[in-house]
Amino acid sequence: MNELLSPKTAALAVKPIKLGFLGVGWIGRHRMKAILDSGIAKAVAVADPSAEMTREAQILAPDARIAAGLDELLDQQLDGIVIATPSAAHGEQSIRALEAGVAVFCQKPLGRTTSEVKAVVDASRAADRLLGVDLSYRYTQGMQQIHELIRANALGKVFAADLTFHNAYGPDKPWFYDKTLSGGGCVIDLGVHLIDLALWCLDFPSVTAVTSELRAGGERLADSSQVEDFACATLTLDGGAVIRLTCSWRLQAGCDAAISAKFFGTEGGASFENVGGSFYDFTVARLFGTSRETLTLPPDDWGGRAAVSWARRLAAGQRYDIACEEFVAVAEAIDRIYAQNGRAPRCP
The missing domain is CATH 3.40.50.720 (NAD(P)-binding Rossmann-like Domain)
Incomplete structure (x- = not known):
């Protein structure tokens, strides 16, 4: 047998x-x-x-x-x-x-x-x-649960998501701040995880529109050679869902890190949030109007999964x-965030 x-x-x-x-x-x-x-x-x-x-x-x-x-x-x-x-x-x-x-x-x-x-x-x-x-946040217990909830239609039609990754520290190696070597700043370093999580949970719909604002030291980037330390972007997806992303290095966040991914549907929501400023510990909750149900608590040894x-x-x-084509979709979204910095959205 x-x-x-x-x-x-x-x-x-x-x-x-x-x-x-x-x-x-x-x-x-x-x-x-x-x-x-x-x-x-x-x-x-x-x-x-x-x-x-x-x-x-x-x-x-x-x-x-x-x-x-x-x-x-x-x-x-x-x-x-x-x-x-x-x-x-x-x-x-x-x-x-x-x-x-x-x-x-x-x-x-x-x-x-x-x-x-x-x-x-x-x-x-x-x-x-x-x-x-190594898009490692997909492998946290909490994001796996949210992925399954969305796939099972437990949240109804997901029409919006807010994702955040603020790091109170900046990278400690000089090459991160040279765009020719790094490809960019906090978007390609941290925002890559947020974009991947949003598209992965929603089964990689195409991105129909992108707007973005990139800053360095609190000011809009002066030219395309600069590396951003703060970014916010909005991605509109095929089907109408709107994804809002915010990420940063060295933000005055009052803790080591602020990381979250929240998905909102017609029948409920789901929230993935770090605990106490941790880079590693997360809680997940289902959201119903003014109430919530906790699904996951730390610890969860997910880093190497x-x-x-x-x-x-x-x-x-x-x-x-063929699933590695998803890496191209994430890269395309990152390129569009950089290209659309400060530009008004284009009409369809």
């Missing part, structure tokens, strides 16, 4: 996949640990320009080889590679790995522009190799997935 295996048992029932890790700073090591702890994979090699970071990575994987860079990683006969390098390198590194026949899991953003993201997705399709992006999900699919033999 065939039996369904639990994820942990299934991981032990197959030979671990062989992975390389390119970029092992904090986020790269966190994703590395999550994947290795799952038992799905082993770390064959790691590469990072910082000797300190590679030493930290070897604590997690003492047998992993220290590689000089991407070329040496790709010489290791890998099944997949996890990329956590600065944004400017994501597209080119992902394409090189895919063209070498290696599956890719990349930090967001996958590219600085729609054209870069599309080139990576095209490479995944041409090579027939699995591509994943996107990476583990990708590794699990790779171990199961999955190759190109």
Whole structure:
């Protein structure tokens, strides 16, 4: 008799996949640990320009080889590679790995522009190799619940959503503030999660109109080379739903972070909100007029789930997935937010 295996048992029932890790700073090591702890994979090699970071990575994987860079990683006969390098390198590194026949899991953003993201997705399709992006908030227990409520029509027709990601800190690496390297400021860094959550929950309808306001130091951006630290945007979707997004770096928020995603339908609403300024702890509630029903409370160890999900699919033999076209839709929305800064909406 065939039996369904639990994820942990299934991981032990197959030979671990062989992975390389390119970029092992904090986020790269966190994703590395999550994947290795799952038992799905082993770390064959790691590469990072910082000797300190590679030493930290070897604590997690003492047998992993220290590689000089991407070329040496790709010489290791890998099944997949996890990329956590600065944004400017994501597209080119992902394409090189895919063209070498290696599956890719990349930090967001996958590219600085729609054209870069599309080139990576095209490479995944041409090579027939699995591509994943660390859009990690999809994998929180709370957003999974909201996604299911909307798919089950439990909120009725969803006609509006408000999503927020305010970070009281700015990034600590200089390249974030160089648009040629980062692709932009808080929109491409934080807003990418909000856009992905909104479109994912609503099954990726097309975006019919975009308006936006981008600021730096409280003032409207003087030119397109500046990097924004505050942004608000409105996206109108096919079918009429209106999505409002707000994100920032270094906002005087009175706490470390203010993160939320709220969806409003004709039969009710749903709210995903961080607790006490935390980047990690969230509550979810169903909303009914003036009352609410709490569905989810912390803790929820969600940070590495996107990476583990990708590794699990790779171990199961999955190759190109048409769902990665969603990454292009998110990139298109980001490009339109930048292009529409301060412009009046166009009439249909």
